[in-house]
Amino acid sequence: xxxxxxxxxxxxxxxxxxxxxxxxxxxxxxxxxxxxxxxxxxxxxxxxxxxxxxxxxxxxxxxxxxxxxxxxxxxxxxxxxxxxxxxxxxxxxxxxxxxxxxxxxxxxxxxxxxxxxxxxxxxxxxxxxxxxxxxxxxxxxxxxxxxxxxxxxxxxxxxxxxxxxxxxxxxxxxxxxxxxxxxxxxxxxxxxxxxxxxxxxxxxxxxxxxxxxxxxxxxxxxxxxxxxxxxxxxxxxxxxxxxxxxxxxxxxxxxxxxxxxxxxxxxxxxxxxxxx
Numbered sequence: 001x002x003x004x005x006x007x008x009x010x011x012x013x014x015x016x017x018x019x020x021x022x023x024x025x026x027x028x029x030x031x032x033x034x035x036x037x038x039x040x041x042x043x044x045x046x047x048x049x050x051x052x053x054x055x056x057x058x059x060x061x062x063x064x065x066x067x068x069x070x071x072x073x074x075x076x077x078x079x080x081x082x083x084x085x086x087x088x089x090x091x092x093x094x095x096x097x098x099x100x101x102x103x104x105x106x107x108x109x110x111x112x113x114x115x116x117x118x119x120x121x122x123x124x125x126x127x128x129x130x131x132x133x134x135x136x137x138x139x140x141x142x143x144x145x146x147x148x149x150x151x152x153x154x155x156x157x158x159x160x161x162x163x164x165x166x167x168x169x170x171x172x173x174x175x176x177x178x179x180x181x182x183x184x185x186x187x188x189x190x191x192x193x194x195x196x197x198x199x200x201x202x203x204x205x206x207x208x209x210x211x212x213x214x215x216x217x218x219x220x221x222x223x224x225x226x227x228x229x230x231x232x233x234x235x236x237x238x239x240x241x242x243x244x245x246x247x248x249x250x251x252x253x254x255x256x257x258x259x260x261x262x263x264x265x266x267x268x269x270x271x272x273x274x275x276x
Contacts, residue, residue, distance in 0.1 A: 091201065
């Protein structure tokens with residue numbers, strides 16, 4: 001090694017020492033810029049051995065196994081609507097329609113309600129009132145409109161000379177929704193064939209839709225009840241066309257008593273129609 005090279009080497013070592021480098025990484029130099037093939041991955045450790053498990057024998061299904069089975073999954077909404085249409089079409093009278101509804105399993109509300117709420121009053125009368133769904137009192141009694149809103153409806157009917165002897169009352173959905181919530185459009189669509197057939201099997205020539213959900217489902221209108229109330233609409237009940245009137249639901253009137261004046265106008269229009 002020449003004196004110049006030795007001097008340069010000492011200067012480099014002094015620079016490294018000042019920079020904090022005080023130990024060599026290896027005895028041989030390594031070219032960090034040269035490409036090297038990656039080292040092969042280390043083999044994975046062998047999984048621990050497990051004790052042998054005896055095969056489980058196949059057991060023949062017993063009757064109690066079938067009894068504990070939850071059964072097939074509920075039908076899709078479209079299938080439930082089609083099944084409702086087919087079932088409702090076969091009902092020859094209201095008693096048969098009620099029996100069909102008792103057996104119908106296409107609406108999930110049937111599983112959460114206490115019982116079916118079908119109708120009350122005289123199905124041979126000229127006027128039929130249709131609400132949206134039963135509440136708590138209706139679910140207990142099995143009759144529509146017997147709670148607070150039902151008592152208000154009875155008073156409104158009595159003011160124009162109507163009662164159970166000359167009016168008939170029912171709901172779009174015959175099972176109480178949990179928590180008295182409004183029925184979903186899907187639930188209403190599944191139950192629509194049954195209430196339509198129920199209207200057809202009565203003698204009503206005037207239909208009163210109580211509340212927005214009832215009017216929207218039966219009359220296929222998209223306006224809110226405030227705009228659609230008080231107007232007459234045609235409704236096809238089988239082979240006959242009836243006149244339909246939309247008005248506020250009694251439950252809404254209990255919450256908004258100032259709207260009773262508008263509902264009273266609707267009932268006066270109903271009274272006039274019944275007089276002709």
